[in-house]
Amino acid sequence: MQLKVTLTKVFIVCFLLLQSNLLAQRNFDDDQIESMKARVSEIVIENKKLSQVMVDKIFSFSELGFHENESSNYLTGILEKNGFKIERGLSGIPTAWIAKWSKGNGPVIALGSDVDCIPKASQYPGVAYHKPIVEGAPGHGEGHNAGIPLNITAALAVQQVMKENDLEGTLILWPGIAEELVASKAWFVRDGLFKGIDACIFTHVSSNMGVSWGASSGTGLISVEFTFEGDAAHAAGAPWRGKSAADATELMNIGWNYKREHLDPLKRSHSIISDGGDQPNVVPSKSSIWYYFRDITYEGIMEMFETSKDIAKGAALMTGTKMSYKILGTAWPRHFNKSIAETMHKNIEVVGLPDWSEKDQILAKAVQKELGNKSLDGLANELRPLGLPVERPVSGGSDDIGDVSWTIPTVTLRFPSNIPGLPGHHWSNAIAMATPIAHKGVTAGAQVE
The missing domain is CATH 3.40.630.10 (Zn peptidases)
Known part of the structure; x- marks a missing residue:
């Protein structure tokens, strides 16, 4: 140059x-x-x-x-x-x-x-x-x-x-x-x-x-990981004794994906299952899903976050598991x-x-x-x-x-x-x-x- x-x-x-x-x-x-x-x-x-x-x-x-x-x-x-x-x-x-x-x-x-x-x-x-x-x-x-x-x-x-x-x-x-x-x-x-x-x-x-x-x-966002805790059991020998945290993760993901159909087009969300269990013959006692929730305003970001918490609570209730979450990142x-x-x-x-x-x-x-x-x-x-x-x-x-x-x-x-x-x-x-x-x-x- x-x-x-x-x-x-x-x-x-x-x-x-x-x-x-x-x-x-x-x-x-x-x-x-x-x-x-x-x-x-x-x-x-x-x-x-x-x-x-x-x-x-x-x-x-x-x-x-x-x-x-x-x-x-x-x-x-x-x-x-x-x-x-x-x-x-x-x-x-x-x-x-x-x-x-x-x-x-x-x-x-x-x-x-x-x-x-x-x-x-x-x-x-x-x-x-x-x-x-x-x-x-x-x-x-x-x-x-x-x-x-x-x-x-x-x-x-x-x-x-x-x-x-x-x-x-x-x-x-x-x-x-x-x-x-x-x-x-x-x-x-x-x-x-x-x-x-x-x-x-x-x-x-x-x-x-x-x-x-x-x-x-572009957008701001909140990065949050939801974790579900249940009870392990032999997946073939005594599955009725287990409470699958992986089932809770799947149910949360299904619930949020249904919600995504009704989000404003300016909103964005994406996720990965960061912990889906250990192996198929063990009912997963712990499982996590990690989301990015994005919007063009702070208020919109927090609205998505509050909705996601409600969906996570519902998934926990349906599976008899416990739910917690951790904020991993954020941007205005x-x-x-x-x-x-x-x-x-x-x-x-x-x-x-x-x-x-x-x-x-x-x-x-x-x-x-x-x-x-x-x-x-x-x-x-x-x-x-x-x-x-x-x-x-x-x-x-x-x-x-x-x-x-x-x-x-x-x-x-x-x-x-x-x-x-x-x-x-x-x-x-x-x-x-x-x-x-x-x-x-x-x-x-x-x-x-």
């Missing part, structure tokens, strides 16, 4: 906006400020090899939520070598951490992204068909291996410019641990992790570059900051999309063809417009960055490190994530950030 010397970085803009009085006293003129912005961009380009190595390293670890041990050790090691102080074990989560570097007073800006991967999504990068590295193993089928490397690239560039120009402020980096389980950010908010932070820039992989403000498409619907989003979109327009090579496009089109996509257009060549508040609610996925967005001014930068038209949470979404497609998207995203 060619360097755009007129680049405006949101990160620098946050510092300049929040330090306007300080800068005025020190008489920084427009040319000096533009020079600092250009310098940040130059450093990002100079560090593109580091970005590539970080992206590929995290891809190779491919760790599930709450197991991001190697990923966290590697990333915090890089930050420590660059003067960041690390606090580990946040909110009682062993793999959670926060990295902080301060230089005097000034604005406090946080950069966040996720780092966990998807079950059974192992995939050789750059191979345009299903070829697991390890059959049945986890893999980065959501592309979470790219976000923290992007943030580190941007932070190290800003850190260097702050030192060179005696700018004051604090840089904070943090990972969204177990995002696929929506199981950390709400607890970070609860425990005050974001107190004293002026703004948060979050990053997430995409197939294009974009940012939005206001109410976002997202709402993003207008001022940061508008400034960031100007950066996006300056940076543009990466210069995709012919080989990049061949790989992208081959993957699209392999999946049977109707469109074989390859990688994105046109930027998205600035995302505006949705006029009509649109259902879909959830992200617990929503909890942060209601706490401090927040935006999510979506950066172009993947192939358009893929199903998501799938082995095919891992194909590009340790190739030049991912590397170029991370460098472009770091310039924008």
